[in-house]
Amino acid sequence: MRARGEAEGASRAKSQFLASMSHELRTPLNAIIGFSEILERELFGQLGEERYRDYARLIHESGEHLLGVVNGILDMSKIEAGKFTIVREPFGVGALVESCCEIMRHTAETKGLTLTTEVAADLPELAADKRACKQMLLNVISNAVKFTETGGWVKVAASVENGNVVFAVSDNGIGIAEKDLPRLGNPFVQAASSYDRSYEGAGLGLSVVRGLAQLHGGSLELDSTLGQGTTVRIVLPLDAGEDPAASGARAAAA
Ligand SMILES: Nc1ncnc2c1ncn2[C@@H]1O[C@H](COP(=O)(O)OP(=O)(O)OP(=O)(O)O)[C@@H](O)[C@H]1O
Ligand SMILES: [Mg+2]
Incomplete structure (x- = not known):
């Protein structure tokens, strides 16, 4: 009984940790995605060098990919912690x-x-x-x-x-x-x-x-x-x- 209580406590702690980590990761990621997109599109002026545009595109794509992973972890940890409430x-x-x-x-x-x-x-x-x-x-x-x-x-x-x-x-x-x-x-x-x-x-x-x-x-x-x-x-x-x-x-x- 005690072992089960401890296991459930540990699992809740893990889900809590993942949920707050994911939240902390998302905020800076939005800046990375938003600003690299501005650079990639040269909205405020030319980057001049072709490679800079490639790098901006790579930062943007990697950021989007990472955001997908973080969102997946956040959703999963919410579901596992019983905190994902569905609204019908x-x-x-x-x-x-x-x-x-x-x-x-x-x-x-x-x-x-x-x-x-x-x-x-x-x-x-x-x-x-x-x-x-x-x-x-x-x-x-x-x-x-x-x-x-x-x-x-x-x-x-x-x-x-x-x-x-x-x-x-x-x-x-x-x-x-x-x-x-x-x-x-x-x-x-x-x-x-x-x-x-x-x-x-x-x-x-x-x-x-x-x-x-x-x-x-x-x-x-x-x-x-x-x-x-x-x-x-x-x-x-x-x-x-x-x-x-x-x-x-x-x-x-x-
Ligand atoms: N339509 C499919 N055809 C073949 N394999 C599939 C298909 N759907 C899922 N799979 C297999 O199931 C695994 C798990 O799918 P899941 O969507 O959970 O992960 P993923 O697509 O690899 O990554 P993510 O969805 O997190 O970007 C896949 O990696 C793949 O091996
Ligand atoms: Mg998939």
């Missing part, structure tokens, strides 16, 4: 899918990928945290785009199955080996197939998706074949009710 509001599922695909379309097309949507016509509104749903979809779509080679396709579908709204993002990309599947969705875990070919990323996206889905009383499901493609499903109950995960999080946050 009804919204149209189709419009959300379209807006997420709009955001990803440029990256997909630049990479030579076909990005399509398939949204059932008669979907009811979903009462969920809209920002969280957008983040879940963007994380999963950006994975599909990242892990699919030029010429491939990514399909984003939404439907209702057994009282759940199901977002299914499929691709014909590099796929995931069966032995790697069970571990994915835990922080910092990446599959060997992506690791070998060194794709960008910290391995946080899916764990954030899983945490946010669970806060809605839902789940994350992965189905993949190495070398053939992947389908990631986000399953969210339509009847929100008072799901235990969300009320637990509220109780812990209170």
